[in-house]
Amino acid sequence: MLALSARHHARQAIELFANDDQDGLTQAAVSAGCAVELLAKAFIASVEHALLAERGDRDTILILTGNANLTTARIAEMKTVGALEALKLAKYLHPPLPFNVQSDQVVLRARNSAAHMGIVLPDELRAAVAVMCRLVDGLLAALSLKRNEYWGSHALKVVDEILDIAKSEVRRIVAAKVSAAERRFAGLVSGLDAAGRAVVLAALSRRSPYTIADHNEPQECPACEQQGWLICHVDEGQPEVEYDDDGNQYSFAPRTAYPSAFECPVCELELEEEELAEFDYPMEIELEPNRDPYLNYEPDEDWFRDR
Template sequence: MPVDQRALVPLANARNGVAHAGIHHIAEVQTVFTTCLRLVDPLLTELKIDQKQYWGGYEQLHDRLIEKRVQCARIELEAKLAKARADFEQRYGHLDEASRQTVLATITRYEPMRYMEHDEEQECPACASRAWLMGETYIDDDKNTVVFSPFMLMCSACDLHLTAEDLPLIGNLANEIDLEERPENFYFSAEQVGTIVAQDWEPGT
């Protein structure tokens, strides 16, 4: 499970929660801790520091913690999918096919309330209805095109909500998508193109 900006979301939330509100959810401690471990490894490689020597007697613990977190993430994902499928069947299982399609077309017609920069339609992995990948975009300088980086998936039909940690565990949901749009066409104005940079985790900066 590679570390990128999406994988750092729990770490950023933990940092901001503690720094600005003095709170942090105890259930997220393991995720945050193993993310930190995974973050250190590529830094060691970049700095040409031997990982065995760095971790020393903690190497096996390091490996086990990461392995355990991956296993837990898969179990949590399966639980989410199972619940979403059960909820979907409970809500729409009594409807005939034509009625079900009409209801679902209405429920999934609109994207969920957006609190991320961009979204793309995606078939829900639980109920096969229209769902939405939500995330952020950036400019690929080599291709001069806009690329979408998904952070989560939401389905209004079965209420499935997948996080950045879940997406890599299901097919290609975590894959970035080339929107095949030139930046000056995609963003509101050409003046904004030069100001699109990675977001700072610190609010108000």
């Protein structure tokens, strides 16, 4: 049911996103986001239905695991994970999924803007549809579903064209950026002997990135081969508990960094969001867990109500 509903929305988004009619554009934006969320949930359900429950909601877990007779809650009252959490979970279960937590949220932003305010920005809608096509293709592979049967012959041609245009545009921009950075680097070290070159590069490579972020991960620059930085947003998971051999309890929260940009302090190369995919950069980085997760942790209202 989830996959079939996602297919309906995916095809509708492809049919309507180039429409001149405002209602058609609004529906395209809504459908693009729904297609991604529903197909991500379809993949999660293929692994374990209970993973769809929001914050381990008991009634939802009972319904999803075939024990609806043990709860008075109705199916329509289930509390499931949101779209962004569904995509993060799908990425965790299937690491090859081409989901970037920063740049790909445009598909959800466009849906929410259309659904809640009736606002559709043409540039953002086109970007959202391109993200939808890429994520749907990745989820189809994870579900072992055939692209031609899912999209249909007419929509598949449009999808392939959208993906080709998106890739070509990104590659063109990246090539221009790298070329400019290489020229800056050549000018920087021109006329320096080996010793002078080493001193200059060492001084520059120690500089911190300009952008303030949750985490900066060192990575080699593709233009000058010096150390640059991946600029990352850090997502901290729910606190967990573990016990040592003596039975002592310790709490921790897993932390994952998601790169959204790259900066090189030497040649000044800057890459953004989808441009990172042109290089062999990690799309997510596991960090040391927070060993004191309850220091600033505030449970939501559901947490208090359940107790």
